[in-house]
Amino acid sequence: MKESAVKKIVVLTSGGDAPGMNAALRAVVRTASHYKIECYGVREGFNGLINDDFTKMGPRSVKNIITEGGTILKSARSLEFKTAAGRKKAFENCQKHGIDGMVCIGGDGTFRGAKVFNEEFGIKTIGVPGTIDNDIFGTDNTIGYDTALNTAMEAIDKIRDTATSHNRIFFVEVMGRDAGFIALNSGLATGAIGILIPEKKDSIEELFATFERAEKAGKASSIVVVAEGEKLGSIYDIAKATQTGFPSYDIRVAVLGHIQRGGSPSCADRVLASRLGYGAVIGLMDGKTNMMVGMKSNRMVYTAIDEAVKKHNEIDQDLLKISEILSI
Amino acid sequence: MKESAVKKIVVLTSGGDAPGMNAALRAVVRTASHYKIECYGVREGFNGLINDDFTKMGPRSVKNIITEGGTILKSARSLEFKTAAGRKKAFENCQKHGIDGMVCIGGDGTFRGAKVFNEEFGIKTIGVPGTIDNDIFGTDNTIGYDTALNTAMEAIDKIRDTATSHNRIFFVEVMGRDAGFIALNSGLATGAIGILIPEKKDSIEELFATFERAEKAGKASSIVVVAEGEKLGSIYDIAKATQTGFPSYDIRVAVLGHIQRGGSPSCADRVLASRLGYGAVIGLMDGKTNMMVGMKSNRMVYTAIDEAVKKHNEIDQDLLKISEILSI
Amino acid sequence: MKESAVKKIVVLTSGGDAPGMNAALRAVVRTASHYKIECYGVREGFNGLINDDFTKMGPRSVKNIITEGGTILKSARSLEFKTAAGRKKAFENCQKHGIDGMVCIGGDGTFRGAKVFNEEFGIKTIGVPGTIDNDIFGTDNTIGYDTALNTAMEAIDKIRDTATSHNRIFFVEVMGRDAGFIALNSGLATGAIGILIPEKKDSIEELFATFERAEKAGKASSIVVVAEGEKLGSIYDIAKATQTGFPSYDIRVAVLGHIQRGGSPSCADRVLASRLGYGAVIGLMDGKTNMMVGMKSNRMVYTAIDEAVKKHNEIDQDLLKISEILSI
């Protein structure tokens, strides 16, 4: 094996937390240790770089965390890192510790920060896509997405029990400010009659037509899944409009909220996170920089960070059609 | 065995649905069948009595439902049954079918309705306590309560993952309009630093003192569990007041909502529901009426409906103290 | 409050591990801390007393463990503690540390050891019933039992899916060497047509009659739940005999095994463990010794260890009858 391009790396988790971040962190730390690369954990995202919150990590530091949700390094959104002064401080701390490589686990915002930092100061950087939103280009799935899907699905399954018992209509809000992945897939998986997502132009007329179709099909209770970022209006507005349109309906709103960010990661997420954490370190050793590591069709792929933040993982419009046909 | 006091019974589920109602229903139907008593299922609670919505049920009608949340008979709150005219219609339908016994699965409101009906028309009635709220006198636990506790606890466990990762304070609302059982027990089980329930006089000063104590103990994130019926104000008001008192806190509100009513019942709920459904039929056969069947210390007990609706299952004030000591 | 009868206590977990032991441990440590009593954790049960494996514990030592299965103190069965020499060594270590109270979390065997030790050396002792087997007298439920029930039930629910798809007969072994609690309750909760437990005299003829009854009722697949300690023979023997009796049956055996000991404790187990851990320390402070703390009908009760180990929690024979009626 040729000599590693890095000797001392940092790893951090940034942005909204996602189940599997710990598994990725464990993979980074243990892979580094295996190849005799020093590894420091940085707490609270980029803030830790600025505040010199570095801790040396070895295989035992990440013991048992593969099963745990959240991130033991904690996460944060850093305003200071958006300033040149903040990034300079961060770099000086990296210099002080002799850091020559960095693994950033997070989403879009994280990658953008990492890219600017890399361009300014040249520390080699690899991004690992960790976000429940699944909107990152360059990987089939992001870390945490599969777990969030299962959490949302199980919650909606429970809501259906009570919806059916009382002949009720439930509007269920799931996470996704800009992306409808969770809404679309959890809605399809739970037989929701309607799925409202930001990527599609929805109208109240169309929604009403859906309810009429459901009624005709003999459905006495129904679920509509709404992404947080739906543009038609807030879930409460949509529920209110529906109540006005169908005064006899017994309508309820459920906002799933932060349960979608927690929980022990699913097997798929633990495996994905393990592979990507490993791939990030291997990539750095190999001299790669300003890349994101992802999995496509079970194979590891590296994408330029630039491309990963410019493009988006697009939802499959076909899925909406399938969902409509299957939820008859 | 002496002759049964009833020959033809109805069974219905009424009020808010609870996991395990199906298991209770299955037990009623199969026990009746075993003892050659005819059994009719009535749909949508007392409404079904009024609307003559009776279906004959046999062992196969309740196949596999022991694992299912909700109630296949559906449930409803009936306004018409609160009128003398409505109850008369209900009685006439019972008479038409030759009904001489009734099993009502539900909560307080259900039992009150059943009691009036029994007093007016004399059909033998046994109540089965099915409600997630656990506020019924005459039984250690009500059907559905244990499942709801586990659902709430698992949700709060997930919320803790993200609370810890971001150093956040979460206010989590759980069900319980009049009773704090779910809040108290799920809060204790998840190490919540504060638990606000309607049975206790809470104050914002006391809550603030709790936060100060938590800070001193080095806690960077915390959970406060709030019962729906908390009298200090809505969870949003309480969160807002806390934000004013502690401007640096990163505060979030999570309302668990209807997921607490659904889901496959826990083992304890399936067993409880099976025993109580069996006990209800045995009680009717034995000539009992106007009684509720419950379990205390693993033994079946019958309580006068009158007593069951007048008294309430009281929360153990000791538990609040224990919770405070343990969540340090 | 009057002065505490103890100043320095040890806590240990012994025997087979059970979910909720950590929650009990947390309660012991934090209650002791609250009342300014020093508390030492002893590793690997009584072995730790002998090997002087004491660690001082404070509120932070038990952080977050309420959600975790197993026991952070580890557990073991100690042969040496059964000898007078071993117990003398254990006492000398206690003396060295100035220990005047002891909380033992475990089952029958643990309590017997604790009793002898107390009689020989006088250190005040309270037992906390922690075992999935639920066979301890003096408490409605033991710690871990409810979680084990849910684990067994969920496993059997899954097995039923495949049994039904292939018209198969499954014999499922659950834990319980001397006690049929898990078998009886998980069997009832999953609609098993047969339940074989050590507390009842079973016969192969009776089992065959059950299969014939199931066939007549039109069942194409069935589950029989067998306790580990069933006296009719091993589950493999029983399955083989059934295959001989019913050559056309497609029979499978499933042994659930150690999954029943693990997992995050259920809400009921966390609450029970918290209350009993608290109660153990309060009891010691109050001067109690040679007692076991339990919960009956939601109230804390203390039973002489002597009685707890001589008597057994008896299964309710009625439950077998109910199970038979309901699994038609």
Place this chain on the structure above:
Amino acid sequence: MKESAVKKIVVLTSGGDAPGMNAALRAVVRTASHYKIECYGVREGFNGLINDDFTKMGPRSVKNIITEGGTILKSARSLEFKTAAGRKKAFENCQKHGIDGMVCIGGDGTFRGAKVFNEEFGIKTIGVPGTIDNDIFGTDNTIGYDTALNTAMEAIDKIRDTATSHNRIFFVEVMGRDAGFIALNSGLATGAIGILIPEKKDSIEELFATFERAEKAGKASSIVVVAEGEKLGSIYDIAKATQTGFPSYDIRVAVLGHIQRGGSPSCADRVLASRLGYGAVIGLMDGKTNMMVGMKSNRMVYTAIDEAVKKHNEIDQDLLKISEILSI
């Protein structure tokens, strides 16, 4: 839209059952209904074709089954369908009902049967990969695999709790007669120190070296995951050899067994099954035959059945290395 190439189709599930088969079935039935194609369900795999066990299915026939494990059509392995006479009978029944298309949900064996049948009688056929083993070429994942992985992982997580509490070594057998996918991925996800699979030449010496490495790393308890089809010997033989090699180890064997086939499907499996069921019908309408429908990198792909049965989904040898590095 051009005219459909089929008018009347059958759908069947065959081989070992897998969670998500019901979701696939629902998708086939509802897509067919949507496009006005008649659809018949055939019970117990190819046996149902031979025994003329056809039932007309509409959207309501598959109500709510998306959440259910197993297959409501039941599954079986058919010996008679392997004979020319059996297949002739099957074809005559198809002819009688006017069947011109067939969707077969199952694994390798199912596809082989379908292919021969198609070649002999020309009924258009599409295969849908439904098996927990994931060894089918032409799709990233097979239906049921993701759910089985989560089931295995959760069971092993529970076993780890008790392994850790007692310093034990557990050998855990997971399903996979010819393929190590479940073993490899669940082992990686649970931090197993060893993973034994049929695709790799294992030796007892290598396994012993692993234990020695684990000891050196300070591990007091360990998990080794073994695929059913491991060639080194049965799990009991391997455990025995280990006991001989390391007499001081406290070793246990756990066979997870049929729980891996059941359970409500994961979100990923429900979505995959829904898409493939839809894709199967669309494919038939489009004139495709003798193809398998799969998903690669979130896109639908059709592969010749011939190729699907000849090639195999290969495990990624890299994963073994990653697992070894990460389980230090």
